[in-house]
Amino acid sequence: MSQSLSRKQLIEAAEEFGTPLYVYHAEKIEEQLNELNKAFKECNAKFFYACKSLTNINILKLMHKLGAGLDCVSINEVKLGLKAGFTPDKILFTPNCVDFEEIEAGKLLNVHINIDNISMLERFGNKYGSSYPVFIRLNPHIMAGGNFKISTGHVDSKFGISIHQVRHIERIIKSTGLNVQGLHMHTGSEIKDTNVFIAGLEIMFEMARQFPQIEVIDLGSGFKVPYYDDDVRTDVHDLGKKLAQAFTKFEKETSRKLEVWFEPGKFLVSEAGYFIVKANVVKTTTATVFAGVNSGFNHLIRPMFYEAYHRIENLSNPKGAERIYTVVGNICETDTFAWDRKLNEVREGDYLVFYNAGAYGFEMSSNFNSRLKPAEVLFKDGKPQLIRKRDEFEDLLKNQVEVL
Structure with missing residues (x-):
């Protein structure tokens, strides 16, 4: 049975704490994370809460207790995550259009670094070589999401390194010895069609074949939640089955067992x-x-x-x-x-x-x-x-x- 707060509970909260008032429901958040764990149980999956959606320290602590990792887009989100109890290995830092010092700050805090810019990737490789693993955020040139403002994987997006620049990436790796741990993509929010993820995954698999050191493929998130009666939601159970089949096939063909990471934000806290x-x-x-x-x-x-x-x-x-x-x-x-x-x-x-x-x-x-x-x-x-x-x-x- 889906968790929800009653009208009586909401009125009592309004009377006790005043309005306007934001109210969150811990059990609903847990229910949403449990659904993801169940849907992707046949995959080698990990979930990193996209904390830009809600960073109250108590919500971060709750996510930590529930076993999620943390996806951060600023160094201060990283620091909040560490304060909430997350260990560095459970934090993924994906900044965009920041100066190199912020990326270095993430490195000094020992979290996973996800780089989405050729120039920053080259600077990082030149300075740190193979001593510190990184993720590379790719732009798969896939238009997806509820509207243009929340679509992030299309050709005109500021996010990610174009898949057509793979030769440039290869040259940076060869010249600097850069240690690439994972490949990342995020096409946008409000994704209704699970085939968007499969199309992106095929691109990521092709890239992974060219980078034998890759251990993780991160598919971002964008899982849609319903907003009104009869509204659709992303069928995460259907997606879990499709991904399990795809990763099994890739493993048989390459003898490489990869992890799949997701960064749900809205899916975990919106309905709560x-x-x-x-x-x-x-x-x-x-x-x-x-x-x-x-x-x-x-x-x-x-x-x-x-x-x-x-x-x-x-x-x-x-x-x-x-x-x-x-x-x-x-x-x-x-x-x-x-x-x-x-x-x-x-x-x-x-x-x-x-x-x-x-x-x-x-x-x-x-x-x-x-x-x-x-x-x-x-x-x-x-x-x-x-x-x-x-x-x-x-x-x-x-x-x-x-x-x-």
């Missing part, structure tokens, strides 16, 4: 997250009825930035007559969460909840309009615990230096 707001005003105009809430894209930017859909429910009036609302925030910009959405009648003071709010919700929040960031709460064993205090006014001035 809830964002609770309060309806401040109900405003009828000649065009629509606005439900104006005590939050905005400063707290949940995905609808405005990605045109992402979040299911919304009225926690306070679940049996009210259904009406059509445009749900908007309190930011002094166009700030729309949902257009023409059918909701149970919204009254001023009602609590509304946004589902699928665990990934890239709080993590992308800001203090725009000098609004305060919300609190975060984690439900574990049925009990809510505060894991981040709500901002206070003094936090807005914390790092400012008054000179006038």
Whole structure:
């Protein structure tokens, strides 16, 4: 049975901790990771939580306790991972467009380094030779993902080294003695068709044949989660079977047994997250009825930035007559969460909840309009615990230096 928090639990959390409020569910996160372990049980698979989706230290500690590794895209994410208890061998560092010093900082912390740029690969090889293993992030030139903003493996993407530059990679390895431990690709998020992974895997296998020292193929992630009724999700069980067959075939042909790594982020935390707001005003105009809430894209930017859909429910009036609302925030910009959405009648003071709010919700929040960031709460064993205090006014001035 799928884990979820009840309406009663969410209302009680809102009343105890106030709104706007991010709420996470530990057991749902565990359920999602267990599903991946089950789906890929026939593969030599490891999972590294893509912590850019949610980096609260308590979520990182939970992931560590559950046995996941950590995928990091900045040196500070690496440091957070180490602070949360991850050992360096369980951390993969995949920076993009950073200076060489940040890559060196990852090396000094002894984590797995994933390099996605020819110039950085050459500098690393010239300085460290074969003394420190690296991964190489490749761009497979595969268009995939829910939209262009979250597609990362196409020809125009800034991510990865083009597969057509393999000869250049070979020359760097030959001239520097670079120790390449693994090959990596990530084509994007919201991948519905498992054949996208298989197409990428075939490219990676071809590359692996040219690099006999390779031990790992990392397929990134991009597993889709459902956002609304009848929405599709990536069939990870189907993918697990296809990958098991493909890796077995490769092993028979080459006598090489490779590991497959994944970096799920949204898949692990999206459905475990809830964002609770309060309806401040109900405003009828000649065009629509606005439900104006005590939050905005400063707290949940995905609808405005990605045109992402979040299911919304009225926690306070679940049996009210259904009406059509445009749900908007309190930011002094166009700030729309949902257009023409059918909701149970919204009254001023009602609590509304946004589902699928665990990934890239709080993590992308800001203090725009000098609004305060919300609190975060984690439900574990049925009990809510505060894991981040709500901002206070003094936090807005914390790092400012008054000179006038």
